[in-house]
Amino acid sequence: MSAKQIAVITGASSGVGLAVAKQCADLGYTVYAHYRTAPAFEASEVHWWQADFPDLGEIPELSACDLLVHCAGVCELSPVSETTLSDWQAAMDVNLLGPVALTNALLPALRAAGGHVIYINSGAGLRANPTWGTYAASKFAARAWCDALRAEEPKIRVTSVHPGRIDTPMQEAIVKSEGGTYDGAKFLQSNTVATAVLNLVQLPADTQPNSIELRPRS
DSSP states (O other): OOTTOEEEESSTTSHHHHHHHHHHHHTTOEEEEEESSOOOOOOTTEEEEEOOTTSOOSOOOOSOOSEEEEOOOOOOOBOGGGOOHHHHHHHHIIIIIHHHHHHHHHHHHHHHHTOEEEEEOOGGGTOOOTTBHHHHHHHHHHHHHHHHHHHHOTTSEEEEEEEOOBSSHHHHHHHHHTTOOOOGGGSBOHHHHHHHHHHHHTSOTTOOOOEEEEOOOO
16 A cells, blocks of 8 residues: 555544544554544654634645545433423534545545445444434434435445444443443444444445444344
């Protein structure tokens, strides 16, 4: 792989985003990695920028972008009857509006490279369960956005990835809020999802991988 290939990754300070950033760097990409509170690691191939979505911060100015992976996400569980408008807005800001705004800003660079947009969605983007209303609604909306973007932009590939539960700090907080006991070994590992992302990128150019689902085997 040429070191000139460029990957932009959001939510790269932990979880799947961190795993994708590290794997991309190992493969020779120049990586532009987003964080909200603090960058995760230092490497010559990785350039960090801060943003609190939907504000994009000082995004990198790129003439070409080979890969854009949306990993940033928030999830707060609450019954619909107890969910405030600000709760709905917070979910939409990070899970939908930030990715939309960033992708639009990078579209010229993505078109120039024939790039690939990958959105880390969720099983909640396919079905909604009690107390998961804000998260599921934002993920359903993101899936629709990916479908529209794919249909409108023939020069790029767009893929929704729908994993089951992943062993991440966000998942640990979710399990705690559910009153459960956390056991990360029961969930998908971040590196597993990252490997699936990079496998999608390496598919031949004659295929358009619209979406994939990943589930823990246990």
